[in-house]
Amino acid sequence: xxxxxxxxxxxxxxxxxxxxxxxxxxxxxxxxxxxxxxxxxxxxxxxxxxxxxxxxxxxxxxxxxxxxxxxxxxxxxxxxxxxxxxxxxxxxxxxxxxxxxxxxxxxxxxxxxxxxxxxxxxxxxxxxxxxxxxxxxxxxxxxxxxxxxxxxxxxxxxxxx
Numbered sequence: 344x345x346x347x348x349x350x351x352x353x354x355x356x357x358x359x360x361x362x363x364x365x366x367x368x369x370x371x372x373x374x375x376x377x378x379x380x381x382x383x384x385x386x387x388x389x390x391x392x393x394x395x396x397x398x399x400x401x402x403x404x405x406x407x408x409x410x411x412x413x414x415x416x417x418x419x420x421x422x423x424x425x426x427x428x429x430x431x432x433x434x435x436x437x438x439x440x441x442x443x444x445x446x447x448x449x450x451x452x453x454x455x456x457x458x459x460x461x462x463x464x465x466x467x468x469x470x471x472x473x474x475x476x477x478x479x480x481x482x483x484x485x486x487x488x489x490x491x492x493x494x495x496x497x498x499x500x501x502x503x504x
Contacts, residue, residue, distance in 0.1 A: 396449075403452045407440050410456055414463045421470055429466045436462040 344354045352369040375383075418425065418433060425433075436459035443451040 400447065400449050403449045404444060407444055407452050407456050410459055411437060411440055414459060417463070417467065424470055424473055425466055426469060429462070429469060432462045433459070433466050
């Protein structure tokens with residue numbers, strides 16, 4: 344069977360024993376009148392603003408939930424490395440985002456997300472500074488005069504000659 348872009352179904356069958364073929368085409372008839380279609384278009388246009396607001400709310404909620412998840416993940420994985428004051432700021436911002444999500448206010452969700460983003464970036468920046476400081480101190484301890492004496496040698500396999 345084949346279904347084309349217009350929703351028309353073409354079915355072909357062949358009996359292998361008798362080699363007889365049969366086919367059928369199924370087309371869908373539109374049962375809506377022109378007036379009904381026009382009414383549906385007008386309804387869609389009248390609800391476009393509601394749809395836009397719902398989409399904006401869904402996008403804000405998704406952004407907030409993703410940000411909360413990512414921030415909590417970093418906070419739990421790096422809990423021992425995060426300074427106490429930055430941890431408190433991030434946790435406070437997390438509470439504000441959760442409260443805004445419960446209130447379903449898009450403006451409040453966006454404002455709380457911005458605050459959480461700022462606190463999260465500050466926390467991440469201090470984590471990166473700590474990591475680079477540890478890497479610098481670790482790299483400096485391994486440096487010293489190089490006493491590598493290079494010895495050149497040639498290996499000859501006597502069995503292959």
